[in-house]
Amino acid sequence: DIQMTQSPSSLSASVGDRVTITCRASQNINTYLNWYQHKPGKAPKFLISAASRLQSGVPSRFSGSGSGTDFTLTISNLQPEDFATYYCQQSFSTPVFGPGTKVD
Amino acid sequence: QVQLVESGGGVVHPGRSLRLSCAASGFSFRSYGMHWVRQAPGKGLEWVAIIWHDGINKYYADSVKGRFTISRDNSNGTVYLQMNSLRGDDTAVYYCARNVDGGSSSWFDPWGQGTPVTVSS
Numbered sequence: 001d002i003q004m005t006q007s008p009s010s011l012s013a014s015v016g017d018r019v020t021i022t023c024r025a026s027q028n029i030n031t032y033l034n035w036y037q038h039k040p041g042k043a044p045k046f047l048i049s050a051a052s053r054l055q056s057g058v059p060s061r062f063s064g065s066g067s068g069t070d071f072t073l074t075i076s077n078l079q080p081e082d083f084a085t086y087y088c089q090q091s092f093s094t095p096v097f098g099p100g101t102k103v104d
Numbered sequence: 105q106v107q108l109v110e111s112g113g114g115v116v117h118p119g120r121s122l123r124l125s126c127a128a129s130g131f132s133f134r135s136y137g138m139h140w141v142r143q144a145p146g147k148g149l150e151w152v153a154i155i156w157h158d159g160i161n162k163y164y165a166d167s168v169k170g171r172f173t174i175s176r177d178n179s180n181g182t183v184y185l186q187m188n189s190l191r192g193d194d195t196a197v198y199y200c201a202r203n204v205d206g207g208s209s210s211w212f213d214p215w216g217q218g219t220p221v222t223v224s225s
Contacts, residue, residue, distance in 0.1 A: 031208065031209065032208075032209050033209070034209060034211040034212075036149075036212070038149070042217070043199065043214065043215040043216060043217050043218065044141075044149065044199065044201075044212070044215045045215075046211055046212060046213035046214070046215075049206055049208075049209045049211045050206065050208040050209040051209075053206075053208075053209075055213070085148075087148065087149055089149075089211070089212070091209050091210045091211060094151070094163060094165075095139070095151040095154070095212075096151065097141075097148060097149040097150065097151065098148070099148045100148040100149070
C-alpha cells in the first residue's frame with residue numbers, strides 16, 4: 001500500500017504569511033495527488049487536483065506543485081479563513097490521505 | 105446545488121450494527137462513484153469504501169473489510185454503509201463524498217457534513 005506523510009504536523013502562522021506544507025508518497029504517484037481543507041465541524045473542502053490544478057472558486061493564493069513522490073501546498077498571504085487542517089490524498093491507487101497539517 | 109446529506113449515526117454497543125445513509129441531490133447520481141470517509145476523534149481522515157456508479161464494483165479499507173458493506177440505490181439517489189460487528193475504533197464522524205474522475209486524477213467533491221457514530225458500552 002502507498003503511504004502518505006505530511007510535514008509539519010502543525011504550524012503557527014499569522015495573517016499575511018506565506019505557508020508551505022509538504023506531502024510525500026512512499027512510491028511514485030506521478031501527479032495523482034489532491035489537497036483538501038478541513039475545518040472543525042465542517043465538511044472537508046476540495047482545493048487542488050492533479051498536484052497543481054486549482055479547483056474553480058478556490059482563491060489563487062493557494063497553489064500546488066510536485067510530481068513523483070514529493071509535493072507542496074503553498075498558501076501565500078494567509079487569510080483568517082485559511083486557518084484549518086490540510087490533507088493531501090493520493091489517487092494513484094486505493095485512496096490514502098496524509099495525516100494532516102494543522103495551520104493555526 | 106450539489107448536496108450530500110448523511111444520516112443514521114448514533115450511539116451503539118460493541119458488536120452491534122448500524123446503517124448510515126447519504127442522500128444526494130443536484131447532480132446525476134447514477135453517473136458517479138461514491139465514497140465513505142471517516143474521522144476518528146483527534147485523528148485524520150481515513151478512507152472507508154467506494155462504490156462504482158453502477159453499484160457493481162466495491163472496494164474497502166482493510167480496517168473494515170468483511171464487516172462493512174457499501175451499497176446504493178440509484179432510483180432514489182442514496183448511498184448506504186451497513187456497519188456490522190462494530191468496535192470502539194469505529195467511533196468517528198462518517199462522511200460521504202462524490203468521486204469525481206478528472207482523467208489525470210480523481211478526487212472527492214463535494215463532501216457531506218458528516219454523521220457521528222459512537223461505539224461504546
